[in-house]
Amino acid sequence: MPRSTRSASTAGRSAICATSGATRWSIIAESLPAPLAVSLGDPAGIGAEVIAKSWTRRAEEALPPFFAVGDVGAVEAAWDGPIAVIADPAEAMTLFDEALPIIRVADSTAPPGSLDLIGARNALDALELAVGLARSGAASGLVTGPVSKTRLYAVGFTHPGQTEFVAERCGVAGELVAMMLAGPTLRVIPVTTHIPLAEVTAVLTAERIVAKGRAAARGLQRQFGIDAPRIAVAGLNPHAGENGALGREEIDIIMPAIERLREEGFEVTGPHPPDIMFNAHRRAGYDMALCMYHDQALIPLKTLHFDEGINVTLGLPIVRTSPDHGTAFDIAGKNVADPGAMIAAIRTAGECAGRLAAA
The missing domain is CATH 3.40.718.10 (Isopropylmalate Dehydrogenase)
Structure with a gap:
């Protein structure tokens, strides 16, 4: 059973918004052998907020099942909805309609917008774990949340960006x-x-x-x-x-x-x-x-x-997408971030993974 940090009934967050959306969601869910992994990005940025907002719109936007990977405390600080801490990605397939599933990476106590480098280290650890889950097939694809390159460089990151990091971990030349x-x-x-x-x-x-x-x-x-x-x-x-x-x-x-x-x-x-x-x-x-x-x-x-641009990395053995925006530290914690790009990144990753699964 998942370890739930909040009740799945909180504020009606798990309600299906529309019948047509639920139908589309069911079709996409059935086409994927596993959920998508969504790395949280820098916990001091808007990643947690836009991921949580995406989950609340999962039915109306016809999003495939996904789970977050990262700092649970950052999600709790950004959102008061239902969260289910899981150990196995497969749990997300059955829990997705009830709560936002998340695999915990060591939590940072820094508030949104903070420049605490512990959060940058956690973001890198979450990315590493999420890439591994996608490579192993435990996740059908990977969506990466926004990170600060400057902060990553300060904790030892040596790649130009997440794209190059993912390519190297997949054994593909940049x-x-x-x-x-x-x-x-x-x-x-x-x-x-x-x-x-x-x-x-x-x-x-x-x-x-x-x-x-x-x-x-x-x-x-x-x-x-x-x-x-x-x-x-x-x-x-x-x-x-x-x-x-x-x-x-x-x-x-x-x-x-x-x-x-x-x-x-x-x-x-x-x-x-x-x-x-x-x-x-x-x-x-x-x-x-x-x-x-x-x-x-x-x-x-x-x-x-x-507000809806996304990054899709082509040439990898896995599906990888990301929203085409940054950490937005200046608005983190204010509940004003637009989830449009994250929604598009998750939806596109699901569609691409579905095509590959059907091939």
Whole structure:
């Protein structure tokens, strides 16, 4: 039996909100062999709040069964609803409608918004455990909550971000995975990620573009059910280089990569001028935009889908998603965080895991 820290009947939190939502939830639940693991992220941030709010909307949003991994005290501080502390992920499948299941990682006593590094250590421990559960099959997929890279670096974290950490734990080289950011009307992948803008041209190669494009196309086929993904490749320079007048990267690096991807059978266009490829008309012509650097991808995505953007890591042997927002320490503990991106990350992870389970 689970160790419940609060009654599952508290404030009617376990009520199914709508019949249609309950039906959708049942269909998704039945398609997964195991629940999803959701790492809490930094316990001083908004991770606990948005995870708990997602659970309260599980039926109306048709969310698959999931369990949190992390600091129970952080969830209790963020929310007064029902919590069930579990030891086995399988318990979440039967408890999910009654309480938010959570596997405990050593608790931090720091309040929301605190810069106590114990919380950062707990966030890393929770991530490690959640990745292991997904790799073992005890969880059908992984959703990672927001962390502070600065705080993680202070406790010994050596990776650029959670994406690279998860890839390493899965035994996949970082260049073989793609960090796809997605919203309802746009999917983007940055070829280069968390590096200074001044270093982009030094690391941008045709091989890197091909690897990201290949991971993107195969991931969209495998996890999203898109048989022939249409990939639009952005240029690096203004107006995609103006035939070399504004830079030669399009001629020397990007176009050769596009040609190689086409030779492998992928539907690829470009290089497109970055300033026009994200309008509604252009977006309708592709399934994913391959961008050359971080902000080229993230600015249009966050402009269009700030409260519902998610990160999907393609090229892994497991499903991994995350909300595309940070810890928001400034609003932690105020009960004002929008759970939209976390809901989208959980839903997408369930859909991707369901496709893989059915394959």
